Amino acid sequence: MFDLTGKNALITGASGGIGADIARKLHAQGATVGLSGTRTEPLEALKAELGERAHVLPCNLSDMEAVDALPKQAAEAMGSVDILVNNAGITRDNLFMRMSDDEWNSVLNVNLTATFKLCKGVMRGMMKARWGRIVNISSVVGATGNPGQANYAASKAGVVGMSKSLAYEVASRGITVNAVAPGFITTAMTDKLTDEQKSGIMGQIPAGRMGDPDEIAAAVVYLSSAEAAYVTGTTLHVNGGMAML
Amino acid sequence: MSDVADRVKKIVVEHLSVEEDKVTENASFIDDLGADSLDTVELVMAFEEEFGIEIPDDAAENIQTVGDAVKFIKEAS
Numbered sequence: 001m002f003d004l005t006g007k008n009a010l011i012t013g014a015s016g017g018i019g020a021d022i023a024r025k026l027h028a029q030g031a032t033v034g035l036s037g038t039r040t041e042p043l044e045a046l047k048a049e050l051g052e053r054a055h056v057l058p059c060n061l062s063d064m065e066a067v068d069a070l071p072k073q074a075a076e077a078m079g080s081v082d083i084l085v086n087n088a089g090i091t092r093d094n095l096f097m098r099m100s101d102d103e104w105n106s107v108l109n110v111n112l113t114a115t116f117k118l119c120k121g122v123m124r125g126m127m128k129a130r131w132g133r134i135v136n137i138s139s140v141v142g143a144t145g146n147p148g149q150a151n152y153a154a155s156k157a158g159v160v161g162m163s164k165s166l167a168y169e170v171a172s173r174g175i176t177v178n179a180v181a182p183g184f185i186t187t188a189m190t191d192k193l194t195d196e197q198k199s200g201i202m203g204q205i206p207a208g209r210m211g212d213p214d215e216i217a218a219a220v221v222y223l224s225s226a227e228a229a230y231v232t233g234t235t236l237h238v239n240g241g242m243a244m245l
Numbered sequence: 246m247s248d249v250a251d252r253v254k255k256i257v258v259e260h261l262s263v264e265e266d267k268v269t270e271n272a273s274f275i276d277d278l279g280a281d282s283l284d285t286v287e288l289v290m291a292f293e294e295e296f297g298i299e300i301p302d303d304a305a306e307n308i309q310t311v312g313d314a315v316k317f318i319k320e321a322s
Contacts, residue, residue: 127287169283 002225005030008078009224010071012061012118013088015042017187018137021213022085022220027053029221031083034074061088061114062106071121080129081122083224086115086159087137091189093148104151111155112162119166119177132175133224136163137216140183140239156181160235167233176232178223183239185211207240249296249322250315256291257311260284270312288314296322 009026013019015037023033023046032053035043040058047054055077059070074081089111092103115136126132141149142156160179167177184190184201190210193201202208219236222228237245254268261278274280274288289305292298292314298321300308308314 124290127290172283 001227002029002221004083004221004224007031007082007224008034008074008080009083009085010034010036010057010074010078010081010118010122011085011087012036012059012070012114013137014046015039016087016189018182018185018213018216019085019087020046021217022087023054024050025214025217025221026083026085026224029225031224032078034078034081036070036074037088061110064109064113064117067114067117068121071118071125074122075125080125082126082129082131083133083135084118084122085135085137085220085224086118088114089137089139089152089155089189091149091152093152095148096150099150107151108155108158111152112158115159116162119162123170123175126175127170127173130174132170132173133228134163134166134175134177135220135223136160136177136179137220138163138179138181138235140181140237140243142181143235143237143245144243163235164233171232174229176223176228178228178232179235180216180219180223181235181237181239181245182216183211183237183242185213185216187213201242205240205242207242209240211238211240247315247319249318250311252295253292253311253314253318256295257288260288260291268311270310270315272311273309274311275309285309292318298322 009031011023014023014035027033027050034055034057036057036059037043038060043056047056057073059066092107094103136159138159139156141153145153163177163179216238219238257268258265261280263278274285289300293300296318
């Protein structure tokens, strides 16, 4: 089940905690992986760990010209892009009343606009192939909201609406577009939370623990597989029960 | 029919699975040949590849009939 042999997957944010595990799991299922991220060093380290079937594709997603170029670079390196995982995301938290235009725009640009452009960039190849899988990483806060994260929550809710709209348009071409919405996962991003914030969060999670990155990766593998061909436009919430949506 | 028109016709017949004699110059992709909006996007992609040209989005919107496509391609190539 979930064999991805012969499929080429582009993963953004592959230098981060969740992205690296997504790349590992897709690779373990037989896919060739294009590892994209801003920092080259961790990408090279991941490539060395994975061995064959791995390519490093550095890209700063706040640089829109670089974003436009990435799908082409990935297709040149791997031969095609059959699976796109838009995992990269940034936060720039602030109280809504204090949030600057720059904080708003930079988060929307990377989390939503770059996702839009990458989806668009891989669509031609997927339409021709009559097969494609797009998995956009959203967040539980896109559905529930979160104080201090108006920009992040808006971008992650936007990803869901965009994914559904695109899913409608391309479903007849064998392309599925889904979202995975992680809850609180142990990564560098959630390490920044204070102990007080963490204990507050823990009280809201029925599972009583934070999630592991590989639990997100497993959801991505499923949605990338041939077996999930009839699943499109959905959001798979992986959050230990903290929001049962 | 010119060479361009023949090649356009062939692409349309293959892509939309329609009878060749229905693909006339004035035939509208959507109204006469049963294309949906995404089919028209794919047709434009196929024309771009067949003729080695680029069809910008605003021009693509104006290509609604077989004749429109032939005219655009002749001017562009």
